[in-house]
Amino acid sequence: MTRVGIPQGLFYFYHYPLWKTFFSDLGAEVITSGPTSRQTIDVGIDHAVDECCLPIKVYFGHVYQMMQQQPDYILVPRLISTEHRSYICPKFMGIPDMIRATMPDCPPLIDITIDCSRETRQLWRDIYQLGTLFKASRKSTKAAYEHGLQEMRSLRVLVRQGYTPGEAMQLWENNGEGQTLDNNSDICVGVLGHGYSLYDPAISLNLIQRLRDLGCKVVLLESCSRDLVEQEAARLPKKVFWTLGRKMLGSALVMDQSEDIDGIVYLACFGCGPDSMVGDIVSRKVNHKPFMLVTIDEHSGEGGLLTRLEAFCDMLRRKQVRELESNIPAYGFYAHSH
Ligand code: SF4
Structure with missing residues (x-):
């Protein structure tokens, strides 16, 4: 054979x-x-x-x-x-x-x-x-x-x-047997990057699983509606002719407007021409959500990444609490209750 x-x-x-x-x-x-x-x-x-x-x-x-x-x-x-x-x-x-x-x-x-x-x-x-x-x-x-x-x-x-x-490939190869998604998360992070770096745990230093371990729900670019992504990408002054770059930009704009997403992380590769441009445009265009750009190369260490992710998640949680507090009226919730 x-x-x-x-x-x-x-x-x-x-x-x-x-x-x-x-x-x-x-x-x-x-x-x-x-x-x-x-x-x-x-x-x-x-x-x-x-x-x-x-x-x-x-x-x-x-x-x-x-x-x-x-x-x-x-x-x-x-x-x-x-x-x-x-x-x-x-x-x-x-x-x-x-x-x-x-x-x-x-x-x-x-x-x-x-x-x-x-x-x-x-x-x-x-x-x-x-x-x-x-x-x-x-x-x-x-x-x-x-x-x-x-x-x-x-x-x-x-x-x-x-x-x-x-994970999907594991399910596909094992007839549906594999990891199940845990939806008990208090914060939701949109994650962007080229699939071949982001979905390879050794290249991405396990970024997605680390975020999940920190209690985050992770939203990937592939989960965003394709029509919305293309619609948002088309609003840019010039067409991005790289397929993956355009999808990342469009998804970043969709995530930036989504009420469910608390923050956005972009994984870029050192030495990548398209990333140096797309990553920069994304960081300028994302205006409503905290945004973090992580650049990796073969020398990047897991410790440094974990520290940054922990700090990012802490910041998102503090922001959530602050927003909740700012919604409490000065006279308190029970001023008119009997
Ligand atoms: S240079 Fe960038 S876009 Fe090209 S293969 Fe490398 S990571 Fe991918």
């Missing part, structure tokens, strides 16, 4: 159900590189160029770990755009070439080009071409890809309910 390796980094958090279903339906065995560990990060740092952002370095680490399992192919898509005329960071475009250049012993890469700004038939032509690797007919390749899209949509439903993509 042909073995296809899927590195557990970058768009894994968005597209894994699609590719897992697709390759499995075509009769392949799908293996992954496993969750990010300190070793993944260190190996990635050794293989990637110094100028790369942390998520790209980590991806190199995953590809290296994948190689150790000796799959027949490793899936490293060349992502250009996932929506019409809206683009993904150019680093994704060059990643198959960077990997071939720095890891010459790597098994053959499946570097299918995903560019939804081209005509759809070109994407289908590439998908059919990929099917021939597994000796699949056009009909079964089409059915496998459509099945994959359907599975990816079912995962998105779970993410909209408040699960992180990692």
